[in-house]
Amino acid sequence: MAQFLPAGSAGEIGASCFYLNIDGTGVVLDSGTHPRKEGICALPQFDLFKDLPVDFGIISHAHQDHLGSLPFLVRRHPYIRLFATPQTRAIAELTLHDAVSILQGQFKDDDPVRPYTHEEIDLLTQSILTRPYGEAFPIEGLRQRSSVPLNATFFDAGHILGSAGILIEQNGSRIFFTGDVNLDAQTLLPGASLPNGTVDVLVLESTLGATDSSTIPSWGVEAGRLAKRANDVLEEGGSILMPVFALGKMQEMLALVWQLMERGRLPRVPVYTGGIGWKINRLYDQYRYAVPRVDGEFELAAVPQENIFKAERVEEFFRKPCIVLASSGMMIEGTMSFKLAKRWLMIKRNAIFTVGYMDPLTPGYRVLMAERGSRIQLTDFEDLQTVKCSIERFRFTAHAKREGLLEVVRRLRPKRVVLVHGDESAVDWMGYSILASFPGTKVHVAETGKVIEI
Structure with missing residues (x-):
C-alpha cells in the first residue's frame, strides 16, 4: 500500500505537485507554480509533507506549472535526488533562469521565502540526473522498509519536447503518472507512448475532461x-x-x-x-x-x-x-x-x-x-x-481529448484511478465516465492535503 498526497493541481490546473510514499521511500512528482498567482501564493503547499521522508523528485516536463517551484523544493529538501529526461533538464536550465528576473518583483520583503537566484539554478540543473525514455532506474530511499527494488521509467507523453509519463514499479505493483499527456500527433511530436500491460494505479490528468471533443478538430x-x-x-x-x-x-x-x-x-x-x-x-x-x-x-x-x-x-x-x-x-x-x-x-x-x-x-x-x-x-x-x-x-491542443483520456484507462486497465490537473467540471465528467465505462474501477478525486491510500 502506498500513500498519495496532493500538494497542488488538485481540482484545478496549476502548481502541480504530488507526494508519494511507497514502502517508506518519499517521491515528489512535479513541483510547479500556479500561473494565475504570484510569489509565495503560487507555490505548492510544501508544508503538507515537511515531516515526511523526501528522497526523490521526478519531473514530468518543463512547463512552469510542473517545474517552476523546483528551486524552492530543493531549498527545503537539499538532499533530494532529482530525475528528468535529458530534454527536460536542458529546457529547465533556460526557463528557470528566465524566470529569475520575473520572480524578483513578485515576492514581498516580509515574505518567509525569497526568490531564487541564478546561482541556485546553476547548481540545481547540474544536480538533475537524466534518464531516457524506456530505461528503468532505481529510486530506493534511505528509509525504505523492504529490500525489494523500487524502479521508475519514463515514457514519452507526446506533450512537449522531453515530456514524460512516469511508471513506478515494485514487486509487480505498478503506478503510472501521466503528467500532461497527448495521444495525437502534432506538427513536430507524435502521440504518447504508454507502458505495456496493466497498472494498479493510474494518476490521470483531466485538463480537457469538460470539453466537448467535437469542438476540438x-x-x-x-x-x-x-x-x-x-x-x-x-x-x-x-x-x-x-x-x-x-x-x-x-x-x-x-x-x-x-x-x-x-x-x-x-x-x-x-x-x-x-x-x-x-x-x-x-x-x-x-x-x-x-x-x-x-x-x-x-x-x-x-x-x-x-x-x-x-x-x-x-x-x-x-x-x-x-x-x-x-x-x-x-x-x-x-x-x-x-x-x-x-x-x-x-x-x-x-x-x-x-x-x-x-x-x-x-x-x-x-x-x-x-x-x-x-x-x-x-x-x-x-x-x-x-x-x-x-x-x-483555433484549437491546437497539446493535451489528450477526454476520449483520449478514457483510451488511456482502457489500455492500462487500472484498479484505481486518481484524477488530477483539471477543474471540478473536468474531473466530474472523467470520474462518471470511468465508472460507467469500466465497472469495478475505483475512482479518486484528488484534494489538496487529503491522503489517498492506493
Whole structure:
C-alpha cells in the first residue's frame, strides 16, 4: 500500500505537485507554480509533507506549472535526488533562469521565502540526473522498509519536447503518472507512448475532461482552416499576430506555418519570432534524433525568421503582410504579445489568431471573447479601445481529448484511478465516465492535503 498526497493541481490546473510514499521511500512528482498567482501564493503547499521522508523528485516536463517551484523544493529538501529526461533538464536550465528576473518583483520583503537566484539554478540543473525514455532506474530511499527494488521509467507523453509519463514499479505493483499527456500527433511530436500491460494505479490528468471533443478538430483539419483564414488576411495586406507559449506552442506553430508555406498553402511572408523561444527552438533541433519526431530530419533553424525584438517600431509589422509569433500565449500584461495586441486591435486589415487555451482571468481571454466593433479593456487598468481587427480562434491542443483520456484507462486497465490537473467540471465528467465505462474501477478525486491510500 502506498500513500498519495496532493500538494497542488488538485481540482484545478496549476502548481502541480504530488507526494508519494511507497514502502517508506518519499517521491515528489512535479513541483510547479500556479500561473494565475504570484510569489509565495503560487507555490505548492510544501508544508503538507515537511515531516515526511523526501528522497526523490521526478519531473514530468518543463512547463512552469510542473517545474517552476523546483528551486524552492530543493531549498527545503537539499538532499533530494532529482530525475528528468535529458530534454527536460536542458529546457529547465533556460526557463528557470528566465524566470529569475520575473520572480524578483513578485515576492514581498516580509515574505518567509525569497526568490531564487541564478546561482541556485546553476547548481540545481547540474544536480538533475537524466534518464531516457524506456530505461528503468532505481529510486530506493534511505528509509525504505523492504529490500525489494523500487524502479521508475519514463515514457514519452507526446506533450512537449522531453515530456514524460512516469511508471513506478515494485514487486509487480505498478503506478503510472501521466503528467500532461497527448495521444495525437502534432506538427513536430507524435502521440504518447504508454507502458505495456496493466497498472494498479493510474494518476490521470483531466485538463480537457469538460470539453466537448467535437469542438476540438484534428490538427490537420484546424491547419486547413488556419491556412484559409490566413490567406484572406494576408491577401488584404494585413498582418497576423499569434500569441504562443515560448515552450511547445511556438515550435509547433512555427513548423506548421512553414509546412503550409512549403506546400503552397500560404504565401512566403516574413515570419517573426524571438526571445527565449529561439533558444528552445535550438533544443528541439538538437534532440530531434534522440526522441520520437514526426519528421526527424526537419529543423526549425531551416525556417527563415526575423527577430521580433529588432523591429525598431511596431509599425514595421504593418508595412507589409507578415506573421508574428509572440509570447506569452495568454497575452499576459507586460509580455510582447500583450504589447503588440494593443496595436493590432487598432488596424482593421490585421488579425489576431489565438491557437491555444486562454485562462478566463487573462488579457488573452478578453481578446478571444471580443468581437469586431466592440470595446475592450485588456486589463482593468488599461483604457478602453475599439476592436477593429478580426479575431480568430483555433484549437491546437497539446493535451489528450477526454476520449483520449478514457483510451488511456482502457489500455492500462487500472484498479484505481486518481484524477488530477483539471477543474471540478473536468474531473466530474472523467470520474462518471470511468465508472460507467469500466465497472469495478475505483475512482479518486484528488484534494489538496487529503491522503489517498492506493
